[in-house]
Amino acid sequence: EIVLTQSPATLSVSPGERATLSCRASQSVDKFLAWYQQKPGQAPRLLIYDASNRATGIPARFSGSGSGTDFTLTISSLEAEDFAVYYCQQRSGWPPDLTFGGGTKVDIK
Amino acid sequence: QVHLQESGPGLVKPSEALSLTCAVSGESISSACWWTWVRQSPGKGLEWIGEIYHSGTTNYNPSLKTPVTISVDKSKNEFSLKLESVTAADTAVYYCARQVVVGGAVDWFESWGQGTLVIVSS
Numbered sequence: 001e002i003v004l005t006q007s008p009a010t011l012s013v014s015p016g017e018r019a020t021l022s023c024r025a026s027q028s029v030d031k032f033l034a035w036y037q038q039k040p041g042q043a044p045r046l047l048i049y050d051a052s053n054r055a056t057g058i059p060a061r062f063s064g065s066g067s068g069t070d071f072t073l074t075i076s077s078l079e080a081e082d083f084a085v086y087y088c089q090q091r092s093g094w095p096p097d098l099t100f101g102g103g104t105k106v107d108i109k
Numbered sequence: 110q111v112h113l114q115e116s117g118p119g120l121v122k123p124s125e126a127l128s129l130t131c132a133v134s135g136e137s138i139s140s141a142c143w144w145t146w147v148r149q150s151p152g153k154g155l156e157w158i159g160e161i162y163h164s165g166t167t168n169y170n171p172s173l174k175t176p177v178t179i180s181v182d183k184s185k186n187e188f189s190l191k192l193e194s195v196t197a198a199d200t201a202v203y204y205c206a207r208q209v210v211v212g213g214a215v216d217w218f219e220s221w222g223q224g225t226l227v228i229v230s231s
Binding site for chain 1: 154170
């Protein structure tokens with residue numbers, strides 16, 4: 001099983017500031033990593049797929065980068081609606097190995 | 110636009126079976142995607158349970174301790190989850206979701222149900 005380790009566990013940021021979230025895989029997942037946003041009481045929402053592609057309707061302030069084992073989600077200028085928990089996820093191999101990271105909570109500083 | 114809705118009992122006794130159904134609307138369950146169950150224990154992260162294709166092909170998380178079965182009912186356009194002999198550790202919000210190939214190679218969780226809380230307690 002590929003383990004995804006997200007850091008930091010909590011990130012305190014002021015509105016308008018930049019947030020950088022990390023996801024590290026225990027072995028290479030090539031570019032096959034996604035990022036999700038989850039707000040309290042809601043289901044996760046796909047933000048980024050294939051490491052760097054924004055999903056439909058996702059604002060340009062969200063960007064993803066990385067390949068292999070190290071990935072980053074950047075929120076260029078945090079807005080009030082962006083305070084949430086963010087998860088990375090990978091799917092690889094057959095039968096599939098599908099795992100989520102432990103999450104990074106972005107809260108208001 | 111696809112809509113997924115989970116249904117099932119909110120309370121299950123330990124050692125009994127947990128059964129949930131996900132009704133799919135706005136899309137045929139025979140479309141090219143993986144119909145999936147994910148759970149989230151209170152205050153915890155996300156855990157993939159398993160998935161089914163309309164052909165009946167299934168994949169399950171090998172790390173799960175509880176025996177799991179996912180099935181599909183094309184006539185009702187829905188798919189179901191059954192966990193056998195649950196314990197308190199199976200208490201969680203259960204989500205049904207759809208994985209589709211968004212970028213061209215790998216399936217990602219593109220649509221989710223709202224989730225349903227299942228508590229395992231006597």
